[in-house]
Amino acid sequence: MDRLLDKLIILFICTISLSAYEDIAPPVIACLAAAAISAAIQLLDRRRSAAVLTGIISVMCFFFPVMICTMPLIFYDSLRQHRSWLMLPAAAALLSGSSLGISQTLLTLSAAAAAYIIFRRTSALEESVERLTALRDESKEKNIVLAEQNYRLLEAQDNAVRLATLKERNRIAREIHDNVGHMLTRSLLQSGALMIINKDEKLKEPLASLKDTLDTAMTSIRQSVHDLHDDSVDLRASIEENLRPARERFTVKNEYDAGNDIPGNIKFCVAGVVRESVSNAIKHSDGDRLSVIFREHPAFYQLLVEDNGSASEIHETGIGLKNMEDRARSVGGNIRFTPSASGFRIFMSIPKKQGEAYEDSSDR
Numbered sequence: 001m002d003r004l005l006d007k008l009i010i011l012f013i014c015t016i017s018l019s020a021y022e023d024i025a026p027p028v029i030a031c032l033a034a035a036a037i038s039a040a041i042q043l044l045d046r047r048r049s050a051a052v053l054t055g056i057i058s059v060m061c062f063f064f065p066v067m068i069c070t071m072p073l074i075f076y077d078s079l080r081q082h083r084s085w086l087m088l089p090a091a092a093a094l095l096s097g098s099s100l101g102i103s104q105t106l107l108t109l110s111a112a113a114a115a116y117i118i119f120r121r122t123s124a125l126e127e128s129v130e131r132l133t134a135l136r137d138e139s140k141e142k143n144i145v146l147a148e149q150n151y152r153l154l155e156a157q158d159n160a161v162r163l164a165t166l167k168e169r170n171r172i173a174r175e176i177h178d179n180v181g182h183m184l185t186r187s188l189l190q191s192g193a194l195m196i197i198n199k200d201e202k203l204k205e206p207l208a209s210l211k212d213t214l215d216t217a218m219t220s221i222r223q224s225v226h227d228l229h230d231d232s233v234d235l236r237a238s239i240e241e242n243l244r245p246a247r248e249r250f251t252v253k254n255e256y257d258a259g260n261d262i263p264g265n266i267k268f269c270v271a272g273v274v275r276e277s278v279s280n281a282i283k284h285s286d287g288d289r290l291s292v293i294f295r296e297h298p299a300f301y302q303l304l305v306e307d308n309g310s311a312s313e314i315h316e317t318g319i320g321l322k323n324m325e326d327r328a329r330s331v332g333g334n335i336r337f338t339p340s341a342s343g344f345r346i347f348m349s350i351p352k353k354q355g356e357a358y359e360d361s362s363d364r
Helices: 001-016 025-044 049-064 063-079 082-097 102-197 200-229 236-247 264-284 319-330 352-363
Strands: 252-256 288-298 300-307 332-340 341-351
Touching: 001 063, 001 102, 025 049, 025 063, 063 082, 082 102, 082 200, 082 236, 102 200, 236 252, 236 264, 236 288, 236 300, 252 264, 264 288, 264 300, 264 319, 264 341, 319 332, 319 341, 341 352
Parallel strands: 252 288
Antiparallel strands: 288 300, 300 341, 332 341
């Protein structure tokens, strides 16, 4: 839009110079030709054909002097194309004593000066717009990077808080087990001994009630310790810890995509299968890559352990594979072992509802 407005202003100045001709046909033809060629030059934008058109109309000024009056419009385009030297033939025709009058010559030179000034103004405006656009894009990019860094920082903070919480739960569970649990155990033994040596019939019922109360308290303490310990298990850290011995021999790939609310029995099952799988890979695999992928889906958990060692078949089911089968079965899951010439794969899936049912039944 700015270019069109600039050209209209320049063309208006050119028409003032063309109005000095008595015959209306040559000025109209020159004006239309200049406008068409200017549009073509802008459409071709810095191509070789645009330079050819500019040179042709500049040379035509020697043969058709009326075209000189429209040259400021072409001069504006040549400045935008960075080819203003192509206007030298038109300038030579203007200064070589053409048929233009003094007033037409002055108007043409004034139009050329106006074209140059307008070009500089528009170019400065476009450069400012480009700089502002680049600054806006850079600002958006930095905002995106900053948002990503803030997200990572918040995620790291959340992980740090979660790890601190898990450690504190583990410490509390250990304190309850070591202190309160031992004292309750000693109280149970003492109450049992008192019941044995007691000869007073009046004390039998209170002692039995005391022992029942201590038994209930002991059961409650054990359940609390069990729950705290299960919650304090960090499955991601446990898998990473089990993979540590394999990193000496294998290029390890570990992908973990699951939430934090995983039942304790499933955590122990997955960690145990990973530990057994890594141990088997270290002992029996001749490969150099080991992959462990654990994902949580809406209805089930999925574990894949795979190495690239050659294992065309399972010669015998050892204790390790049997233990993994038992672990999967204990939470209602399925596990498959797939040997092949390209590697050994262990795939386990655990339904969520069934795993929760198994956990509830084990608590009862």
